[in-house]
Every structure is written in C-alpha cells, then in structure tokens.
Amino acid sequence: MTLQGFGKPPGCKLIRFTAELNGNHIEGIQIRGDFFAVPEEAFEGLEAELRGTDLSQVAERFTELAEKFHIELQGITGTGLAELLMAAWMNSRSNHQPE
C-alpha cells in the first residue's frame, strides 16, 4: 500500500513523505520538505536504506543511517518522521476497518 502524509512535528520543519509499505515494512520511501540535510546527495542513500525497516523502528533506523552517511540534519529528526508515518498508518487503518 502507498502511504502519504505531511506535518511539522516538534523541532522539525515541514516534512512530507510517500512510502510504499509491505505489511508493516517500508518497501520504498521518498522524504520531502524544507529541511536541510548535508551532504544532500547522501540523503538519497539514507532513503534507499530505510527499505525493509519496520514502521516501529523508523526513528532509530533513520538516526542510525544519518550517522552512517555522516549527514548533518536541520529541521528533520527520526522521531519526527516516525511520528508522521505512524499517524498516517493509523489513519489508513481506521479508514479501512470493516463496517
């Protein structure tokens, strides 16, 4: 399923995302917004390596990958991204509950 969302979690600028999910796992994700990540090109590697991450592990994995790729972030955190993903996932589930 495709999950989309946006928001400004605490301490973050506007973050938008489009994620492909397989069950609770990320198959692919693009993260957009007016945050900063330097070096910029490395952020694309971070997005690619979020593949396979369980939604419950996004905050930790994002932080770990930012360290791995030596990315300095302003306006985006793993916790903030995870919060948005979880909210969108919960919302999608409540919209698909059987009557």
Added chain:
Amino acid sequence: MAYQCRLLHTGYHNAFYNMGLDQAILEAVAEGAAFPTLRFYGWQPSAISIGYFQGMTEEVDLAACRDHGVDTVRRITGGGAVFHQSEVTYSMVLPLDHPLADQNILASYGRLCQGIVAGLARLGVSAEFAPINDIVAGGKKISGNAQTRKLGCILQHGTILLDVDVDLMFSLLRVPSEKARGKAIADVKERVTSLSRLLLRPVTFDEVSAALEAGFAEALNLEYRPQEPAETECVRAEELARTRFADEGWTLKR
C-alpha cells in the same frame, strides 16, 4: 589582518544561470582558482526557487508561474520555497578550512549572517539572527538563508527582502491544505516584513547591496577584490544552467 575576498556584483540573470553561477563559483573556489567569494545578484525574470528536498509540483503551481512569466528552479541547498521578486540575493563561498568557516552548520549560519545584520544596521534597521537560518527585524523575517557544503567548501546564499507581494506569491505557491490557504497567507503577512515596510520608503537594489557589501566587510573583516566572474565560471554557469538547473530531470526530481 583582513581576509581577502573576491567581490562580484553580477546584476540580474534568470534563475537557471543564477544557480549555475553559484555552483560554478563553488567549483572555482574549491579548485583554488578563485578567492573566497561574496556575490550580489538579482533575478530577471522573477522566479521561485525550491529547496533541494522539496517536491516541485506539490510546492509550486507551475501553470500559474508560466502564466506570470515566473521561472522555477531547484536549488542545491535545502530549505523552503522562495519567491525572488523584489530582493537582493547574495552568495558566499568559503573553503571549509577558512578561519571564517565554522565546522558546525548552525554556528556557521550565525557567523555569516552577521554580515547581513551589519548591513541592515547601516540602513537603520535593527535585526538579529534567528536560528536555524533566518534574520528577523522587529520580530518579523526579513532574510532567509540556505547553506550547503560541497567539494571542501561552504556555499551560503540568501535573500534580503526589499518588498514583498504576499498575495502574488501565494498565487504561485501551493499550500499543504487548500482549506487553510487564507490562514497561510495571513500568517505570512504577519510573520514577514521587508525593507520598504520597515523604512517607510522605497529602497533600491543598489542601495541595499552597497549596505550589505559594507556590512559583510565590517562583520567578517573582509578586504574586497572587486572583480568580474572569470570567463571559465561564466561558461560553466551556462553549462550548468542548461544541463542541470533548467533540466526537468533536476527540476522535477522530487
């Protein structure tokens, strides 16, 4: 002892060349072919630049921009969408091992933005740096700045608003929720100001760029070498404008 700095006043260019020249300068400084450089420039035609990570079609109404003759371009720096209409834009490029180049990005914004604060003071405007990357006067934003680090150099560019037409800007930008468009416009009118509003008179590009030039020299202890961009930089800027900044593969990459 003052720091030697190349000073460029490159006038008005379109969005693609402007972004191409900033990158070409970055490459020239990285190669040691140019001194650290401070550049002042404007945009003709008006343009919207978006941050590296923004989605072009979800941030910008491309059809409205075409109708108004407004260029659209993706920057190599992060941050948000900027409507470049009535403003002075600057870029500064420094090697990372330069004494003015803080390794910490936030500290680096804070230091380089002091040039703008000092320049605004020369115009009679009391302003201060507002982390992460803004400058505010009277509690309202008057300058936004964005920084990247590539090829062993810092590139910081930013804008100082001479005037602002928020209604036109929002006719070109999309907002996250159309239902909240009115509130978004009201918020920006409340949060953003311009030099002409603060000084209660029209201000010109030349007046403000001269004040900023003096402000950067004072705050960062710069000794200028006024020059024109090298021919190689202009050629490279043209190439980058054509192959990167005006190319849909780049513009629409997110």
